[in-house]
């Protein structure tokens with residue numbers, strides 16, 4: 475019997491057939507269990523001998539089963555370790571992480587600087603009333619000043635706004651002074667060349683209170699421009715004309731692309747115009763129901779793309795909108 479059991483165990487290939495052998499010999503109705511159960515019916519002299527024999531086979535079998543069980547467990551563990559082995563020398567599975575577009579990042583940075591100075595943020599629609607975009611800003615119908623910002627007209631006296639200045643009107647119609655707001659957003663014009671895009675971003679600024687002067691305007695813009703470009707950036711205020719401000723000025727920044735030597739970004743002048751500004755025209759105050767004999771104010775509107783171009787030395791505004799990944803991916807980890 476012992477030999478027969480041993481042969482069977484040696485032929486075992488997996489834990490379930492090992493279990494079958496356990497049941498066959500040691501189970502309730504198993505061969506050895508049955509022998510042990512019948513011991514009482516045997517004559518005493520056989521009982522002792524057969525009892526001892528059966529018990530020794532039982533112990534032997536139990537021991538063998540334990541040994542095989544352990545071997546199976548060990549093998550299972552080894553197989554699992556082999557299967558789940560991690561090769562730390564393999565290259566990782568990189569996945570592409572995006573980053574904010576440089577224009578939107580600049581817009582956010584600029585907005586944050588004004589928030590820090592105590593301004594609040596206003597917004598207005600991109601499809602705007604012709605009245606708010608032009609007429610109430612002191613640009614009457616058929617006035618040649620409308621040509622300065624040639625635009626896309628829609629029906630019913632609506633157009634794609636050409637600047638963020640209509641947000642000045644919207645703000646003054648709903649709020650009384652003191653006012654200190656910025657209004658970032660998209661604007662549209664019939665423009666296209668290396669420094670002009672048909673869609674671009676501006677941020678408008680408006681401050682209205684008693685005794686506001688041009689000095690306040692210069693001071694705020696100087697702090698702002700030095701926060702963006704650093705203390706040593708060349709800044710130039712140039713007299714200009716806007717129908718909604720009087721007096722008006724444009725501000726130029728020393729061209730960081732060519733370092734002042736002349737390039738197509740600054741059109742060989744060494745300067746790039748980045749914003750228009752001035753003291754709010756009394757006619758604009760009157761149109762919005764604010765008394766120009768009591769209040770004064772300043773306004774400015776700056777081009778975000780131009781600032782982004784100077785900041786990152788980008789030579790063609792169109793690169794910002796063509797979504798060429800060779801260009802866009804250069805800003806990963808920078809912005």
Ligand code: FA5
Pocket residue numbers: 623636637638639663665666669670671672673674676716719722747748749750751752773774775776777778779780791
């Ligand atoms: C205006 O749009 C005035 N609304 C600004 C203003 C506001 C003046 C408040 C006074 C008071 P201008 O057309 O110059 O001004 O445009 C302002 C800035 O937008 C420019 O300095 C330039 O940086 C940028 N800009 C103008 N046209 C384009 C364009 N097509 N593409 C990219 N940037 C442009």
